[in-house]
Amino acid sequence: MNERTAPAPDLLLDVRDLHTEFATSNGIVRAVDGVSWDVRAGETVALVGESGCGKSVSALSIMGLISKPAGRITGGQILFKGSDLLKRSEEEMRKIRGREIAMVFQEPMTSLNPVLTVGRQITEACEIHLGHTPEQAHARAVEVLGLVGIADAERRLKQYPHQFSGGMRQRLMIAIALSCEPALILADEPTTALDVTIQAQILDLMKDLSRRLGVATLIITHNLGVVARYADRVNVMYAGKIVERGTAREIYASPRHPYTLGLLRSVPRLDEPKRERLAPIQGQPPDLTRLPPGCSFRPRCGYAVERCAEEVPPLERVAGTQHSACWEKDKLPVRAAKPEKVPA
Amino acid sequence: MLRFVIHRFLLMIPTLVGVAVIIFLLLRVIPGDVVEAKFMSGEGSGVSAEVLQAERARLGLDKPVWEQFAIWFWGVLKFDFGISMWTGGPISEEIELRFALSLQVALMATIVATLLALPLGIIAALKQDTWVDYAVRIFSIAGLAMPSFWLGILMILGFLIIFEWLPPMIYTPFWVDPWQNMLQLIWPALAVGYRYSAVATRMTRSSMLEVLREDYIRTARAKGLWLKLILVRHALKNAMLPVVTVIGLEFAFLLGGLVVTEQVFNLNGLGLLFVQAISRRDYTLTQALVLLVAAAFIFVNFAMDVMYAWLDPRIRYR
Numbered sequence: 222m223n224e225r226t227a228p229a230p231d232l233l234l235d236v237r238d239l240h241t242e243f244a245t246s247n248g249i250v251r252a253v254d255g256v257s258w259d260v261r262a263g264e265t266v267a268l269v270g271e272s273g274c275g276k277s278v279s280a281l282s283i284m285g286l287i288s289k290p291a292g293r294i295t296g297g298q299i300l301f302k303g304s305d306l307l308k309r310s311e312e313e314m315r316k317i318r319g320r321e322i323a324m325v326f327q328e329p330m331t332s333l334n335p336v337l338t339v340g341r342q343i344t345e346a347c348e349i350h351l352g353h354t355p356e357q358a359h360a361r362a363v364e365v366l367g368l369v370g371i372a373d374a375e376r377r378l379k380q381y382p383h384q385f386s387g388g389m390r391q392r393l394m395i396a397i398a399l400s401c402e403p404a405l406i407l408a409d410e411p412t413t414a415l416d417v418t419i420q421a422q423i424l425d426l427m428k429d430l431s432r433r434l435g436v437a438t439l440i441i442t443h444n445l446g447v448v449a450r451y452a453d454r455v456n457v458m459y460a461g462k463i464v465e466r467g468t469a470r471e472i473y474a475s476p477r478h479p480y481t482l483g484l485l486r487s488v489p490r491l492d493e494p495k496r497e498r499l500a501p502i503q504g505q506p507p508d509l510t511r512l513p514p515g516c517s518f519r520p521r522c523g524y525a526v527e528r529c530a531e532e533v534p535p536l537e538r539v540a541g542t543q544h545s546a547c548w549e550k551d552k553l554p555v556r557a558a559k560p561e562k563v564p565a
Numbered sequence: 566m567l568r569f570v571i572h573r574f575l576l577m578i579p580t581l582v583g584v585a586v587i588i589f590l591l592l593r594v595i596p597g598d599v600v601e602a603k604f605m606s607g608e609g610s611g612v613s614a615e616v617l618q619a620e621r622a623r624l625g626l627d628k629p630v631w632e633q634f635a636i637w638f639w640g641v642l643k644f645d646f647g648i649s650m651w652t653g654g655p656i657s658e659e660i661e662l663r664f665a666l667s668l669q670v671a672l673m674a675t676i677v678a679t680l681l682a683l684p685l686g687i688i689a690a691l692k693q694d695t696w697v698d699y700a701v702r703i704f705s706i707a708g709l710a711m712p713s714f715w716l717g718i719l720m721i722l723g724f725l726i727i728f729e730w731l732p733p734m735i736y737t738p739f740w741v742d743p744w745q746n747m748l749q750l751i752w753p754a755l756a757v758g759y760r761y762s763a764v765a766t767r768m769t770r771s772s773m774l775e776v777l778r779e780d781y782i783r784t785a786r787a788k789g790l791w792l793k794l795i796l797v798r799h800a801l802k803n804a805m806l807p808v809v810t811v812i813g814l815e816f817a818f819l820l821g822g823l824v825v826t827e828q829v830f831n832l833n834g835l836g837l838l839f840v841q842a843i844s845r846r847d848y849t850l851t852q853a854l855v856l857l858v859a860a861a862f863i864f865v866n867f868a869m870d871v872m873y874a875w876l877d878p879r880i881r882y883r
């Protein structure tokens with residue numbers, strides 16, 4: 222693979238041509254198939270797509286938490302602060318996990334250990350990564366609980382996860398992620414398991430913390446509404462590949478890939494006249510063990526032409542920073558919208 | 566937590582009373598009684614009905630059942646289990662040494678089983694589907710397949726043939742000579758403990774495998790914790806719940822259920838006493854033994870409940 226020159230100085234994470242595969246009984250699944258994207262210091266980037274498109278696997282690849290031996294990273298680079306994480310040993314990766322890159326998971330109900338106090342679960346990372354004494358770690362835990370808006374920290378730290386509601390548990394997960402002041406937080410569907418009202422609270426909290434503390438955030442989601450409000454830049458993934466990228470504003474104003482268009486049409490909106498029903502994307506996500514030749518989205522695409530069945534469209538620049546992987550990208554209907562008004 | 570413990574403790578009382586009533590009634594339902602067993606075994610003749618009747622009267626068996634129960638139960642409340650209907654000796658004396666012996670073997674076997682099962686189960690789970698895992702599984706299946714009395718016979722023969730040595734065959738209480746005592750009891754403890762570890766090993770392995778797939782283990786890994794810390798702090802405590810159940814129940818079972826293995830090692834434990842007491846229709850002794858073993862079961866259950874609560878706060882706070 223071609224080595225590129227040193228990354229731009231403000232690039233915190235630079236994923237280049239990442240390939241992650243899983244060996245299953247049905248054959249090799251290319252969960253992440255040559256994906257490149259980056260995150261700058263302090264910014265919020267979104268990775269959007271349906272279930273099984275490779276979003277979560279991308280995040281786990283960065284953390285070095287792909288389950289072996291079924292899953293393995295077969296190519297590419299993950300440059301974090303300029304050095305390749307894929308070349309690190311397991312012990313070096315352990316020192317990065319939680320310290321430099323922290324992760325918030327989808328299921329707050331099951332992602333906290335039920336038999337350990339919340340305090341124990343927040344303090345352990347600081348004790349290991351920062352060499353905090355129990356007292357220092359405790360003080361830090363009180364501090365991060367304050368940051369995520371959990372009152373009465375001293376009492377709460379002695380409690381167990383089952384004594385917290387779903388939204389509160391996700392706050393705890395964020396508190397754990399923040400405890401060692403990482404440079405980057407990977408949030409894998411952080412609000413999917415929560416009530417709609419709580420979703421907005423959690424996302425506002427993450428956005429606010431990201432601004433105040435300068436932590437870069439990668440939000441993985443299937444909800445383009447989330448992306449509109451909270452992300453600076455967006456990468457849309459389909460079947461292991463990035464099909465469209467750009468700033469949130471660009472993507473909302475004029476999506477240049479039929480899949481993005483479909484995703485946007487399937488989100489209810491308040492700024493448009495009430496339509497009779499939402500327009501879902503037809504069909505199912507493809508079976509990754511036997512992808513069709515050409516563009517993976519073709520079987521579900523209303524704009525497909527003959528060429529789509531033969532050649533995989535490359536990710537090419539459309540305008541500004543917007544890129545799209547579609548042969549028909551210039552012929553798609555224009556869809557005007559202001560991103561700020563899209564509800565979360 | 567304290568309230569939980571007290572609550573569970575008090576629940577033991579009605580259970581024990583229930584056991585007392587049932588065993589008392591059941592024994593009286595079985596055909597034959599201690600007097601018949603004593604005088605009519607073997608030849609079965611030569612004793613007149615009057616003699617039998619007089620003997621029944623002497624033992625109080627001519628009284629109405631409810632009265633017999635009341636007398637016996639009043640004694641039990643004062644920890645007086647009466648005298649054996651067969652030997653005439655006080656029951657506490659009959660049981661004392663044998664209980665000490667059986668309890669010691671059961672405890673030692675439990676320790677052996679735990680020391681084998683936990684490390685083996687954990688390592689098998691960590692190395693799932695490698696040769697280590699297969700080796701552990703073969704070892705534990707072999708344990709299940711071999712009865713412990715047979716393993717005991719093999720041990721004794723092995724010592725005799727290879728080392729020309731026999732473990733002591735006369736029981737010495739621990740407080741008299743610990744070394745001699747251990748030299749005798751370690752072998753049955755190993756034979757029984759190995760078999761007992763098989764179930765616990767497999768339980769540890771499957772429980773650990775299940776826990777290692779949990780989301781909170783992924784969270785712990787994402788925090789950058791050491792593997793050892795993840796195992797000890799995050800996985801083990803969660804994985805222990807079913808293992809505690811298996812070990813606890815097996816322990817209670819060992820107290821009274823080691824009849825054949827006790828024979829092999831020439832141990833005069835509760836198991837043999839149990840068989841004798843029942844075949845002789847020794848009502849008072851059987852009642853005392855059943856009550857003792859039931860109390861052990863109930864107490865082990867209580868201890869397990871407390872252990873659960875300690876392991877899992879969700880139980881504690883309910």
